[in-house]
Structure formats: structure tokens, C-alpha cells
Amino acid sequence: MAAQRILIVEDDPTIVQAVAERLIVEGFEVATAADGPAGVTVAASFLPDLLVLDVMLPGFDGLEVCRQVQAARPVPVLMLTARDDETDLLVGLGVGADDYVTKPFSMRELVARIRALLRRSAVTAAVAHEKLKIDEAARRVHLEGTELHLTPTEFDLLACLARDPGTVMTRSVLLEAVWNWVGSSDSRVIDTHVKTLRRKLGTSWIRTVHGVGYALDRQ
Incomplete structure (x- = not known):
């Protein structure tokens, strides 16, 4: 079975390296992008099974990345945010994000959230019948x-x-x-x-x- 693909869109290289290394150890295939426009471009070619997406990004923010990616191809999205403001979180969920983790976070929690989202999205487009x-x-x-x-x-x-x-x-x-x-x-x-x-x-x-x-x- 092919490894599931995770795209990390985050501008902090320390976080990117730590998250990517842990996900590779966990058996995932990983791609990264450091700004909003690059995140949308990589998502279109890499076709991730899940997107780990920072809210604050250069170019345009994670909310806009989420909008554009979901419009092209729906994919589970886990948002990373340093904000603890309820309005920002609700906006993220409203544009298509499925879950969020507030920085700082533990790698164990991040991996658990990712696996939970992947399990939820595992139902195929025709689970019961073609109808x-x-x-x-x-x-x-x-x-x-x-x-x-x-x-x-x-x-x-x-x-x-x-x-x-x-x-x-x-x-x-x-x-x-x-x-x-x-x-x-x-x-x-x-x-x-x-x-x-x-x-x-x-x-x-x-x-x-x-x-x-x-x-x-x-x-």
C-alpha cells in the first residue's frame, strides 16, 4: 500500500523540519511549502491526502490557502495556529479546515490528530453502491x-x-x-x-x- 501523503505549509523552518521528520518516521510521504502561493501550487501537483497548514504565512495566509485548495480538490486540513482567538479558529473551520492545533504542540498530539482525520476521510466516494x-x-x-x-x-x-x-x-x-x-x-x-x-x-x-x-x- 502506498504511503499516505502529507503536505506541510509552514514558514518556520524549525517547525517544518521537526514535523516532517516525525511524519516520515511514522511512515508518511511528506512535501513542504513555505508560503501561501507555494502551498497552493504544491498541493495541485503533490495531491496530498492531508494538509498541515499554518494560519500565518507569507504571500497570503493559511485561510486563503485552505479556500483555494478545497475549491480545487477537497482534502482534510489540520491548521496550526499561534492564535487562541475563537473567531480565527471558527473562520478556519468555516473555510474548510477539519481540525486545529494551537502552538506549541506535542508531536504525539499532532500525529494522533492527523491519523484521526485520515481515518475519518477513509470512506471512499462510493462506499455502499454506485448510486x-x-x-x-x-x-x-x-x-x-x-x-x-x-x-x-x-x-x-x-x-x-x-x-x-x-x-x-x-x-x-x-x-x-x-x-x-x-x-x-x-x-x-x-x-x-x-x-x-x-x-x-x-x-x-x-x-x-x-x-x-x-x-x-x-x-
Whole structure:
């Protein structure tokens, strides 16, 4: 299996070297860029699986890099920021970033965040069937070519079921994976969201296994 590709866009050479060396040790293929325009150019040719992106960059900032990269090819983005201002972070998430780490950060935390984002984006564009296409990186769902407008929780629930189509997932597993409710047995929230998903998908996609949970069926 080919190594996953990480592009680091950061103007501090000390940080670039430290992050690149650690990611290479972790088995990733790494490319780097030191300013905004170079980041966009390298992303177009390197085609990274994930972007590690500093907010403050020469040329133009990381927010603009994120906008341009996501417009050309959606990719998971982890932002590095020295700012702890909520507005800046919300803007970053609003233009397509998936997560952020505030400087200074530990390499262990950075690698853990990267792996988590890559796992989330691992669902292919056609996880269940050619008719149903789920793009986790872009958080978009198309059914027979028509985009469905899902709430964030509906999307997370559908993506969770789609990671292993045909397999029944228990309510406790879904509660922990989607809502982070460990040990909860309250299934009403799941049942409600399944109902709304069925209204948008059609009733044949999600199968109920009474007393157990739900499965996304192959059509």
C-alpha cells in the first residue's frame, strides 16, 4: 500500500523540519511549502491526502490557502495556529479546515490528530453502491447524482454506517461513535435521526435489526 501523503505549509523552518521528520518516521510521504502561493501550487501537483497548514504565512495566509485548495480538490486540513482567538479558529473551520492545533504542540498530539482525520476521510466516494456516494473529506452525499442536504449529525451517522455496509451496528456503538456517549443505552436519539435520514435517502437503505441496531444495506 502506498504511503499516505502529507503536505506541510509552514514558514518556520524549525517547525517544518521537526514535523516532517516525525511524519516520515511514522511512515508518511511528506512535501513542504513555505508560503501561501507555494502551498497552493504544491498541493495541485503533490495531491496530498492531508494538509498541515499554518494560519500565518507569507504571500497570503493559511485561510486563503485552505479556500483555494478545497475549491480545487477537497482534502482534510489540520491548521496550526499561534492564535487562541475563537473567531480565527471558527473562520478556519468555516473555510474548510477539519481540525486545529494551537502552538506549541506535542508531536504525539499532532500525529494522533492527523491519523484521526485520515481515518475519518477513509470512506471512499462510493462506499455502499454506485448510486450512493459519500465524500467524508468534503462532507457531501449524492444519491443517484443528486446532492442530499444532511445535518451534521445525519451525515456523521450515515458515514458511520457506511464504513462497513451490510454490517449491523449496535445502538451503543453508534451512540459512542457519533455522539461520544460511552455506555449510554438511550436509543431514541438514534431512532429519530434514522427516521430523518430515511426521509432523505428512501426507506430501503437503512435496515433495522430489532433489539440490536441498524445497517446500511447494499442496493
